[in-house]
Amino acid sequence: xxxxxxxxxxxxxxxxxxxxxxxxxxxxxxxxxxxxxxxxxxxxxxxxxxxxxxxxxxxxxxxxxxxxxxxxxxxxxxxxxxxxxxxxxxxxxxxxxxxxxxxxxxxxxxxxxxxxxxxxxxxxxxxxxxxxxxxxxxxxxxxxxxxxxxxxxxx
Numbered sequence: 001x002x003x004x005x006x007x008x009x010x011x012x013x014x015x016x017x018x019x020x021x022x023x024x025x026x027x028x029x030x031x032x033x034x035x036x037x038x039x040x041x042x043x044x045x046x047x048x049x050x051x052x053x054x055x056x057x058x059x060x061x062x063x064x065x066x067x068x069x070x071x072x073x074x075x076x077x078x079x080x081x082x083x084x085x086x087x088x089x090x091x092x093x094x095x096x097x098x099x100x101x102x103x104x105x106x107x108x109x110x111x112x113x114x115x116x117x118x119x120x121x122x123x124x125x126x127x128x129x130x131x132x133x134x135x136x137x138x139x140x141x142x143x144x145x146x147x148x149x150x151x152x153x154x155x
Contacts, residue, residue: 002097006068008071009073016118017116018125019116020128020132028146030080033111034079046142050071053084055072059074072086084098089128092124096131099112099113101113103146115132135151
């Protein structure tokens with residue numbers, strides 16, 4: 001089994017209210033989208049190089065990109081509706097909060113990702129923009145994988 005290096009979760013949690021929301025509409029049923037977001041085996045097919053544990057189980061999950069890994073602490077799970085977790089912000093010394101909100105309508109799923117908790121200083125704003133970009137990439141990769149079974153990772 002591969003061992004990855006990652007930081008423990010910071011003690012300070014979501015100190016401010018700087019936030020963003022990104023979203024996408026995916027042509028699929030709610031169960032398919034939910035499973036593609038939550039199941040580690042699926043996430044590794046289109047977004048991460050490895051994923052330890054499933055998001056919908058709660059507790060700690062590890063997502064890996066090459067040599068970098070991030071520890072995620074899942075706080076709330078409402079099947080097919082919402083996931084809430086905290087993880088370390090990049091280049092800051094505190095955790096941020098992420099919410100995935102799923103809404104199904106007429107054979108399509110709207111998935112919104114809201115992240116909050118950055119401080120309004122330069123490091124916080126840069127971290128927020130980096131994560132906004134990362135989640136936008138995640139949503140695009142998820143849509144392409146779910147609708148067409150094509151992976152950005154060339155797997």
